[in-house]
Amino acid sequence: MKKISLYLICISLLALNFSCDTDEKVVDQVLETYTSGAVLRTLETVPDDEDEAFDMFRTENSFSVTVEEQDETEGELIDRVDLTVDYVDNNKDDNDVSVSGVAYSTIPASAFTVGDRGLPSTSFSFTMEEALTTLNIPLTEVLPGDRIIMNLELFFTDGRSFKASDAAVTVTGGSFFSSPFLYSLLIDDGIAFDYEVTTSDEIDLSEGGVIEDYEASISIKDGTEEVSLLETLNIYRTFRDLTIGDDNVNLSEEEELFETYTIADLDLADSVRTLDISYTIEELLGEDLELSDLSVGDDFKLRYEIITMDGRIVTTDENDTEYFFSISTSECVQLNADAPYPGEYTINMKDDWGDGWNGGFLTVTLDGEEVPGSPFRVETGTDASGTFTVPDGATSLTLVYTSGEYDSENTFEIIDPNGKRAASEGPFENSLEIYTLEIELKVCE
Structure with missing residues (x-):
């Protein structure tokens, strides 16, 4: 009956959208009602994201945690916290090196000190190398996607103990408690x-x-x-x-x-x-x-x-x-075979050397008149972009590239109104004489 009351209280309080300060009061109220449990609330982890702690090369990288213990006696029953470590091999080779439940260390009650909220707290950290040594797994077996899991089990002086498998979802992942009793660290490839x-x-x-x-x-x-x-x-x-x-x-x-x-x-x-x-x-x-x-x-x-x-x-x-x-x-079902396809087009231009197009430019003419912004070019630097719009009912659209100097540095692409590439041109030939090239647009369904 007490368990049912606990969940009803949590649901009701969530619906009221209390602040963080109110959340702490809610935790107190819940624990007053539910007097047979305890939590190890996560106050801080470094790094914040457990998936950014380790990679397959840098065994010196560490993960640190600060936890706060809360129970009906405000920590008077703490005996110790046992840490065990698992390794989960998520790779598809034939050599599965997964192992679980290997004893890592013990945090005694004496390591807890009373924090700002009047509750006992403690910190611990470990490196990837320390975890692998405990697990007896060589670095050559460590691959991206694998996980190192640190499990916490809280023991009371009266013989009771609490771990992840004992806790409800509202305790391990809920905003009130944030007490997972374990930390699952993804190993990145470091590349x-x-x-x-x-x-x-x-x-x-x-x-x-x-x-x-x-x-x-x-x-x-x-x-x-x-x-x-x-x-x-x-x-x-x-x-x-x-x-x-x-x-x-x-x-x-x-x-x-x-x-x-x-x-x-x-x-x-x-x-x-x-x-x-x-x-x-x-x-x-x-x-x-x-x-x-x-x-x-x-x-x-x-x-x-x-x-x-x-x-x-x-x-x-x-x-x-x-x-x-x-x-x-x-297979392109061309939408502009008979007339220009309406909508906004984007021109993305690049210069490989980084000094602009050196006199080269792209002219866009719609129904006999240049569109606003034409001619388009990279004035300085490595890239530039521009847009032009084709209205409904347009009858002609031409794009012409005019050369300058060092045209082998120049490239551009044109993105159609549907977000697809309608043209991609360059690099162009260098020439002592100015030349022009008409650019074909292909807008596909």
């Missing part, structure tokens, strides 16, 4: 892997469609000056035939190594290694596929894998994750 597709990640199968090379820029850093913790970057390719025809011939190709790079050989600047990749459609197709084998819906997968100096493998194998990317097939 900043940035990947930007700079052309298109779609293969246009429409009649007359222009298939751009697939290009991407990769940057890798690991917190060292020369990115010295990482040895190899492997790229794997898969083809998925998702449109098997009446002949039931499946042209899918299993994952195979596509390219490999020694990370120490990549360009280095400001403690970042960089790599620009470029694949023609022929390179993506490989030896056994032809363009005519592709249908809308098929795709290629590129999986990136980093091997560390100590032999650990860092990768992902699911769509839209850090190291896994798709190149899809599509």
